[in-house]
Amino acid sequence: MMNSRIPLMAGNWKMNLKLDEAVALTNAIGEHSRELKDIEVMVAPPFTSLHAVQKAAAGKRILLAGQNMHWEPSGAFTGEISPRMLVEAGCTHVILGHSERRSLFGETSDIVDQKARAADLMGLIPIVCIGETLDDREAGKTFEVIRTQLEGSLRHFREDERLPFSTILAYEPVWAIGTGRTATPEQAQEVHRFIRDWLETAFNSGTANLIRILYGGSVKPDNVRDLMDQSDIDGTLVGGASLKAETFIPIMRFQDPVT
Ligand code: PGA
Helix, strand or coil: CCCCCCCEEEEECCCCCCHHHHHHHHHHHHHHHCCCCCCEEEEECCHHHHHHHHHHHCCCCEEEEECCCCCCCCCCCCCCCCHHHHHHCCCCEEEECCHHHHHHCCCCHHHHHHHHHHHHHCCCEEEEEECCCHHHHHCCCHHHHHHHHHHHHCHHHHHHCCCCCCCEEEECCHHHCCCCCCCCHHHHHHHHHHHHHHHHHHCCHHHHHHCEEEEECCCCCCCHHHHHCCCCCCEEEECHHHCCHHHHHHHHCCCCCCC
């Protein structure tokens, strides 16, 4: 059965690209994104480029996401950005709990949960990231770790017994991020299926069917099709290959006939 989940191809620029490069890349993406009717395209620039990228992206069917945010609406939180500030900068989405946030900046699932709740209250769609490390995988703990991260990061929504259908999850095995070592499509599908089954148990089957689950970790033009062919992979969150038009455009155009 075909599902109704629209593929989402997102670029996470991390702490890369100067302002002029960010605008040039947005312009290049915009020349293609406009024609892509049944695919959503998104970029997550550094905070300081958001305003300029938003201007360049206007009218070009490019969604804008923050890479992180604080959960409070305002206050004495030096160096932080609030949900409202992201909305004002033109963001509709925010990436939360990326493995770099978790491992380098001490972000726990509890924090991700607070942020996801705050994003939702502000009308920002959270993209909640989860993923196991190589040690976890080799110890046979992949599913246990994924379950624990899901339970912790979506705790408020579980208490409310409602996960907004627009919420996005991103499965990013830590061992595949920036390493050139992609999960095989089958490995990724196995975890995506597990996540969807968990959504059905934690919420209900309607939620499980509608929530999009992205794959991230060394997505490239030459592996994107096989990944997107998997029934539970609904899009990709791309790091390295999202920084250049030559690699991101073929990824977002993965449905084009191979020439
Ligand atoms: P990568 O990063 O594509 O460079 O592996 C993915 C991510 O961290 O979102």
